[in-house]
Amino acid sequence: MIRFHISDDILTSYAAGSLDEASSLLVASHLTLCPHCRSRATGADMLGGYLLDSLEETAVSPTMLADVLLHAETQPSSHLSSQGASQSSHPLLPAPLGEYVGGDVSQLRWKRLAPKVHQVAIRTDDARSTARLLRFQSGMTVPSHGHNGRELTLVLSGSLCDRDITLHRGDVAETDEQTEHQPFAGSGDDCICLAVTDAPLRFKSIFARILQPFFGI
Numbered sequence: 001m002i003r004f005h006i007s008d009d010i011l012t013s014y015a016a017g018s019l020d021e022a023s024s025l026l027v028a029s030h031l032t033l034c035p036h037c038r039s040r041a042t043g044a045d046m047l048g049g050y051l052l053d054s055l056e057e058t059a060v061s062p063t064m065l066a067d068v069l070l071h072a073e074t075q076p077s078s079h080l081s082s083q084g085a086s087q088s089s090h091p092l093l094p095a096p097l098g099e100y101v102g103g104d105v106s107q108l109r110w111k112r113l114a115p116k117v118h119q120v121a122i123r124t125d126d127a128r129s130t131a132r133l134l135r136f137q138s139g140m141t142v143p144s145h146g147h148n149g150r151e152l153t154l155v156l157s158g159s160l161c162d163r164d165i166t167l168h169r170g171d172v173a174e175t176d177e178q179t180e181h182q183p184f185a186g187s188g189d190d191c192i193c194l195a196v197t198d199a200p201l202r203f204k205s206i207f208a209r210i211l212q213p214f215f216g217i
Ligand SMILES: [Zn+2]
Pocket: 002, 004, 005, 006, 030, 034, 036, 037, 038
């Protein structure tokens, strides 16, 4: 069961078509997994339509929400392990995300970032934010860091422990400039998550800061 959802501000921006592309991809992916937020988005979509009527020019993605609601009809809601996903007819990646990266997790070219950490950078046309898939082996701890902007994380497999909470498939974490944290992958399956940032992270350790430019985080 999903416990951590998209915030009202982000969902309303998404429904209005004004959210950046990478964040929209994360929201769309969450919506395929979360009936609760699909219901909220339908309401927000109506509100967004009202707001758009009162604006002369706004960048809009008119079909994304409709596409998500359509895909959600066929999206499995049960938990899938990353290992099982490669052998299952049910993809681990939500449909909008799978379409962006061109396949499911087992078909992607994962690039090693550090011991026990791999990533797939996701190309978007919107320079306001960046999206990446991250895969952490169980027990891997992300170096302590802060943020220069917003970070959205959607867990897709395994679990991610972050500041006294544990996120599972479908859960979303949102952090801002005030947040300093050191998340780590829980026990069991690899933790695979979609991370969207609109500014570089601020790592505390010298080692992480030296490596940061090479990985574009
Ligand atoms: Zn939700």
